[in-house]
Amino acid sequence: MSTAYAASARAGRTTSNKSLREDTVTQTEPRLRVEHLAKSYGRGDQEKQIIGDLTFSVDKGEVACIVGPSGVGKTTLLKCLAGLHPSTGGAMYIDGKPLDGPPAEMALVFQDYSRSLMPWLTVEKNVRLPLRHMRLPKAEAAERIEDALAAVGLSHAAKQYPWQLSGGMQQRVAIARALAYRPEVLVMDEPFASVDAQTRFELEDLCLSIRDKLDMTIVVVTHDIDEAVYLSDRIVAIGGKPAGVLEVIDVDLPGERDQITTRALPEFAELRSRTLSLIRKAQQ
Ligand SMILES: Nc1ncnc2c1ncn2[C@@H]1O[C@H](COP(=O)(O)OP(=O)(O)OP(=O)(O)O)[C@@H](O)[C@H]1O
Numbered sequence: 001m002s003t004a005y006a007a008s009a010r011a012g013r014t015t016s017n018k019s020l021r022e023d024t025v026t027q028t029e030p031r032l033r034v035e036h037l038a039k040s041y042g043r044g045d046q047e048k049q050i051i052g053d054l055t056f057s058v059d060k061g062e063v064a065c066i067v068g069p070s071g072v073g074k075t076t077l078l079k080c081l082a083g084l085h086p087s088t089g090g091a092m093y094i095d096g097k098p099l100d101g102p103p104a105e106m107a108l109v110f111q112d113y114s115r116s117l118m119p120w121l122t123v124e125k126n127v128r129l130p131l132r133h134m135r136l137p138k139a140e141a142a143e144r145i146e147d148a149l150a151a152v153g154l155s156h157a158a159k160q161y162p163w164q165l166s167g168g169m170q171q172r173v174a175i176a177r178a179l180a181y182r183p184e185v186l187v188m189d190e191p192f193a194s195v196d197a198q199t200r201f202e203l204e205d206l207c208l209s210i211r212d213k214l215d216m217t218i219v220v221v222t223h224d225i226d227e228a229v230y231l232s233d234r235i236v237a238i239g240g241k242p243a244g245v246l247e248v249i250d251v252d253l254p255g256e257r258d259q260i261t262t263r264a265l266p267e268f269a270e271l272r273s274r275t276l277s278l279i280r281k282a283q284q
Pocket residue numbers: 041042050068069070071072073074075076077
């Protein structure tokens with residue numbers, strides 16, 4: 001791992017994420033802040049307001065999951081964050097700096113890894129793609145690629161092609177490509193929806209290990225409420241037409257997260273019920 005990554009690494013979370021964060025991070029400004037965000041599509045008679053008023057924040061080193069009924073505007077929110085669509089109201093900030101246009105500090109991972117990877121390029125060259133326009137010195141680009149592949153456990157597959165890999169491994173390549181960019185904020189839209197249940201668990205744990213090792217802020221849209229509870233430091237439940245924040249739920253589960261023991265905790269079941277009830281109510 002390079003010094004740039006190692007410097008921000010925090011090995012071994014033994015207490016809850018929140019208490020460790022409180023011990024180690026002193027900050028005044030959240031990493032990501034969304035204030036009264038509004039978004040409409042179309043104009044005039046055709047204008048449709050999708051997002052009415054969204055306000056939430058995510059701190060450095062936190063995972064936040066966005067959940068809500070289908071069609072409520074979750075992907076629209078991510079597209080506004082990523083600067084792919086202009087918002088029509090409100091403001092977004094990274095470290096207090098207003099976002100306008102695609103932020104250099106953010107990288108995106110989408111669900112459909114099979115369409116996002118170039119089949120004619122090796123894993124290593126796929127990961128190199130977003131670096132091309134950065135015109136980095138050769139050695140730095142090589143180091144970033146090596147670090148990103150190591151972070152997702154794919155150093156051994158650098159010379160393979162995407163079609164030689166399983167679906168889960170391909171999604172790891174897509175994540176490595178985002179990491180090579182060295183973003184402050186990693187934004188993922190239903191990133192694990194296309195893989196089998198066991199691989200999904202592995203990728204969820206990979207997501208948490210990236211957060212821990214790289215102190216990264218991660219925003220994930222998911223339909224899977226259990227996944228949201230498992231991954232999150234906070235869940236942002238959105239609903240309504242136009243969409244607003246139903247509730248921001250702090251997830252302070254005890255101990256290091258583990259697919260078997262964490263999911264069996266009574267606190268986990270409570271958080272799942274609370275989140276599910278919110279979404280059910282919003283659907284009525
Ligand atoms: N480019 C666009 N132009 C016009 N309307 C759009 C556009 N993109 C999305 N919409 C509309 O915005 C609404 C919200 O869509 P969005 O994909 O953001 O919802 P979502 O919560 O991510 O849905 P799902 O959970 O089903 O993926 C939908 O009614 C959709 O038809």
